[in-house]
Structures are given as structure tokens and as C-alpha cells.
Amino acid sequence: MDMPAPNPLILSRKADIVRALTSALPDGAVIFDPNETRAYECDALTAYRCAPLCVVLPTSTEEVARVLKICHTEGVPVVPRGSGTSLAGGALPTADSVVLGVARLSQVLETDIENRFIRVQSGRTNLSVSGAVEAMDFFYAPDPSSQLACAIAGNIAMNSGGAHCLKYGVTTNNLLGVTLVLMDGAVVELGGAHLDAGGLDLLGVICGSEGQLGVVTEATLRILPKPEGARPVLIGFDTSEAAGTCVSDIIKAGVLPVAIEFMDRPCIRATEAFAHAGYPDVEALLIVEVEGSPDEIAYQLGKIIEIARRHDPAELRESTSPEESARIWAGRKSAFGAMGQINDYLCLDGTIPVSELPYVLQQIRELSGQYGLDVGNVFHAGDGNMHPLILFDANKAGDLEKAEEMGADILKLCVKVGGCLTGEHGVGVEKRDLMLVQYTPADLAAQLAIKDVFDPAWLLNPAKVFPLAATENRRAAAV
């Protein structure tokens, strides 16, 4: 992975920069000892590492503004960081950058049940947002797999999804407002407790901009009343084609499950060995969950089971108790961990039209044969967001590169059938160089123009999202 060469002038001025930041922040908010900055050398894409110049951990919007103002004046790149759970290298530092971590911005600022929103500082973890309103029978809908650890700031940066977005949408559909600090230190409020923008929808642009346009310090989030109940059904099939058609038929029939999850045989076997969820040994498995009162759930599951039977399922297991539901979900929720027990893996995130599911799975099998690397598939089938896990051995020379090459082929395939490179993880550094597979130079130019407006000096997370060649002149002008 190419990253821009660090600016020697900044490296040589480390002491000055650290001094300026230290004097602007409370004690203990600046980390600059190389032994300690190493903790920030990577995110969840651990294959790539680089310790930053220093790390700052501000505790308020004002402190964030001070940090950015200093870095802006000094011309130092800033890499914003939530909890560091990005699978795309979104928080990967360069040696000449200041990592701005929002971990200490973790307060709930306002809970308003009557108006159905919560306002939090952006370093608060996803799950603890739901935790803050649970006693009132409310929840925050987007639920990425990393929700125990991941921060709202990162969710906003990547426009994170989760298993339940078929019904509830992704982060952008649940985000009402943000407090945003621009690179020059200016603070701007976008949105709020009201709906829709009064002018251009800049909030919509900020969500998913991967920390390149500003640093979000506070967020107003839509919260929803908890459903009365939820229950899944597990359906096993002898072919992934049958599973794919079943998904499409369920959707066509007018039932809108809250989640439709898909696992293939390699993944099923791995999770069985790991979590003992009692999954059948089949080619493809669906977990379909619906919500409502007991009668509503029974009605919807009845309809889904009726459709599934038309596709000759090898196994059909309707949960009848919370324990059974938990057991059905246990396997799915441990799938990534289970695959990690077998080997290192690369987790892809391409999205495809649901109708292309059987074809794409077949093509992935062929690629797996060609490259000699095993692949497990576990993903959100209802919205076509795939997560092929390519297994490789990080200790074997050339294996990572081979896995990356195969990953690129799979993502190109996703784009070819009408999909996209990433459905919920973001581009980061990982898929940066594939952007021209999906977009024309003119398409990218329009996006670069947005960055020019928000961060004219190209200091915020500068080497991400776009191919380095496409941004070279802009970054050079900044130096």
C-alpha cells in the first residue's frame, strides 16, 4: 500500500508542533512518545501500520477547534480517529500526521424521548447510545458488527450500516444533525432536532465523507421505540441459487423482514466448530428476522416459511423462544471471529443487486479456485451487501498480496454487475485505487471539488478515498 512520503519539514519540527498542541490542551491530552503512539499505528486493517507524529485526545468541541487551527497554521495533516475499528484503513496515519482521537468525547448531551432524538459527543460508542435510551424502551437503529467498540464519529465518517438496515436504513438515514469543526477551526452546526435541510443538504455530504471534510464532535441521532418483539427463522438450502431466489421472492411478496442474513458452507462449518449454534451442514443458510407483536410475528414468519417451502429447503427451523433466537443468531454473530480462527482473512464489502447473487457467488467460487485461496461468504442478503472473507496466511510471503489481488477482482465483479465497491465499510486506503473502476474521472472530479471547498489545503485524512495519482497535485500544493 503506497502512502505519500512524510514531509521532512514537519518531522523535523515535531517538538514545536507538540509544544503548540500541549499548550492548547489539558494535561495528558497529547501523546508523543514513540512507545505510546504505536498504539495508534493502525486500525482494524492491521496489515498496514505507521505511527503518527503525535496523538491528541481533546475533550470538547473548543479543544478540537484549537487543535485544527494549530495544524492548519502549521500545515500538518490530521487523521481523525473514532475507535479505530475501520476495516478499510480509514484511520491509518502517516508519519507526519497528527491523529485526532475523539475517544474522550463520550458524553450524552441531551436525551429527548418526546421528540425522539439523542444528542451525544461523537466518541461515544454505538451500542452505548442504545444503552442510554434502553430504559425508556428506545434504541438507535444502525448496528454495525463492531457496535460494542465503534464510535459514532466513525459511523458517521463511513456511513455505517449493520444487520438491521433493511428496515431501518443506515447511519445517514438516522442522523439528524452534527457539530462539525472545519480544518481552519471554524465550528458549524448542520441540521438539528428538525428534519431535512433548509438549503443544500450538507449533512448528507458529511455523512460518509471518511473524515476528509471536517471533524464531527457532536451528533443528533434519531432514536426509535423498540418493537414489541422479534423472532428469526433459519432456512437451509442445497444451493446458493435457491437461497438467492428465496430472498428475492420474500421481498417481492411484500414482507419486509428486519434482517435477511446469508452464510455459505465454508462459513457455516467454521462457525459450527467455533460457536456450536447447531447449524445444518448445507450449501447456503438464511436467517430471516421479523418484528412486532407475537401474532404479527407469527403471521409474517408464516408467510416467509410458505415462500421458503417453494424452494425446497433442506432445513427450516422457526425459533419459538428467546433462547432459540439467541442460538440462531449466535453463529452469525461469531462468523467473523470463527473465520479468524482458521486463518488471517481479508473482509470485503462490495454490494450487488440481489438478483445477481447466484451468479456472483458462482464467480467467487471460480476465483477462489484460480487463486488457490478459500473464501467464506457471510452477508446482509436483503440489501445485497456481501462480505466475502478471503482466507490467507500473513506469515507466508506473497499471500497477502495474492488475497488483495483476488479481492480486487471480486470488487470489480461487483461493479460489473451493477453494484459498488463498498456498502458500509468505506473506501479508506484499502479500495482507494479501485475508485476509477466505479467512477469516471469526471465523477471523481465532482467529489474532489467538495473536498476543495471544505478543506482547501487538503490536510484532513489526505491520502484516503481517492487514488493517490488523482490527488497528487492537490496534496503537493498543500505542502
Added chain:
Amino acid sequence: MRIRGGGTRPIGDTFGDAFDGTDLNTRALSGITLYEPGALTLVVKSGTPLSEVEALLAHQGQRLAFEPMDHRGLMATTGEPTIGGMVAANISGPRRVQTGACRDFLLGVRFVDGMGNIIKNGGRVMKNVTGYDLVKLMAGSFGTLGVLSEVSLKVLPKSEVQASLLIDGLEDARAIKALSMALGSPYEISGAAHISGPSPTTIIRLEGFAASVVYRSGQLRERLREFGDIRIETDIERSKFLWQELRDVSPFWQASGDVWRISLKPSDGPKLGAKLRKACDARLIYDWGGGLVWALMPEGFDLRAQLNGIPGHARIERASAEVRRKFTTFAPEPPVLRDLSKGIRARFDPRGILNPGLMGQ
């Protein structure tokens, strides 16, 4: 250039007949490019009549869930609303409170910017975080950043039946409390409105399959008992009609005066309402559980002055060109925000030829 679809929503157009530029009409960009009911996706050219799309979806038991308002009655316009116009103005309806706005269902756009560049963003799949989200930016940009040529939308299944709960006689603040309680329940409210006035009515909509709607109506009636007698309209057609009237703000069609559309925190709705009533003879309709206020005001009344201190934004939906010039259709933005918007416009339409001045730019 004045960008036009069906010309049924002349929001912000202060030129009227005096416009001496070129009209760019998208009507010839018509047709469904792709419709996959099993993937809930629709790709359609921007000039396609909305009615054509809605008929196609209905045939497969699906719909545009955000329930786009028809502006023809309120604005006294004729013609066919287009998909492009709907997206450009980010038009939603009562169901927005539950399911999201037009912008939330917009998956992808293709447009031509002010320099003639053809740009696409997003795509046709439901989850897509590849690069910046210009899709949301284009929704509600009223043709000032580019001319939409094709859009992709997420569609949803239609509900089997619907019913409406009606409560009479509640004053505004109390009505919004009732709506908040309903929206805070697990019964999946798909509409929450209050028609204010001497004989006010508060309306709550439930949709779904028959047994579920019956069950939830009963549960909700129990929960809202403290607000008085609750009638339940179970006739689907009559319930639909009620919500269509609300969606299209039909109580204001024949009345003279300016129509303002205010988006704010739901519990602030009645606070603004009380201020307006005190200041003049105002008629009010609350939608989105109180978060959207339709206000019929005496001509030339400065509503924004009353909003002072209440966060949100007010747009003039219907008024004379003179009134709209005086107050500006769109609410003025704070300086930093205004500069960012200005910067974006300067890059997408550097010569300012697309719908000049429409959003106050």
C-alpha cells in the same frame, strides 16, 4: 437557464413571466430504465411523469414510501409532476416521519453540471458508501447544481390496509403530546398530523396487514385514552383520502394568503403556532408529529421574525413574487454554512447559469 420538469412546483421561482433566459425542459428524458421488484430498485429518467412511476409500482404492489406531495392544488399549477422535479425539490409527504424523506430513498443520480460535465454518483444498490455522497446533495438542490437526467430509487412494498385514529377538540400543544406518545409507541405510526382551528382534528395513521392494523389500533386507543374519545376510520378509501388531503395541504388551496412550510423540533411546533396566532390571524396544519408546520398567513407577514430563537427553517411555499423577493423563499443561512454552499455552487455551476437566484444564491 430555468430547469423545468412538469412545472408544478414553482417554489422559489421569482421570475415568473419576466424570465428572459432559456427554459431547459426535461420532459423528453422519459422512461423506466430498470425496475426490479425483488430488489426494491427502480432506475428512471428524470422527465418521467411521477404518475407513470406510481402506476408501474402499484401494479407490483409497491410504492414510493416517502409519499411525495402533489403541489398542483396548493400552487394552482397544472401539468404533470416529474420524478426529476420531485427529487430536485426533495418532496416527501406524511410518511416521512416514519420512513424517511425522498433523499433517504434516492440511491443514485446522473446529472449534468453547469459546465456540461456528465456526472454520476451513488448507484442502484441499497447500500453504497463508495466515495462522497453527492446523491443527498442533489436531492433538494432545486436544479441549482446540475440538471438531473436519471435517478435510482429504493421502493417498498405497499401496505395491505390502513386505518386512521381521529381525536377531536385537542388544542395544539396537547395534540402534539398525543402524537408524540403515539410515535413513541412500538405500533409503527405512518402518519401523525393535527389540523388546528376552531374544530381541530388530530389524526394518526396505521398501515400493514389487516390483523396487525386491528391489533395496533386497539393498543393505541388504550394508550391514548387520556386524550379523549378516539374514533377509528377503518374504511381504507376514506382513510387514504384523509391523508391525501393532508399530504397536499388541501385546506389551504382556496384560501388567500401566504403559505409557509416550517421544519422544526416537534414540540416547538405548537410554540411557534401560539406565537403566530397571537401576532395575527393564522391557520395551521401540523404534520410529522408536529415537526412540520404548514402556516397560512396574511399576505406579507414576516413569519421568520416569529421563528426567531426556535431552531429549524421556514420556507415560503406559496406567495406573490413580491413577497418572496422581500423575505427570500429559503431561510438565510449562517455565514460559515453560506460560504460552504457558495463554494460548492462555484464549483458545480461557476457561471451561475442553473436556476439563477432560485435558492437565494
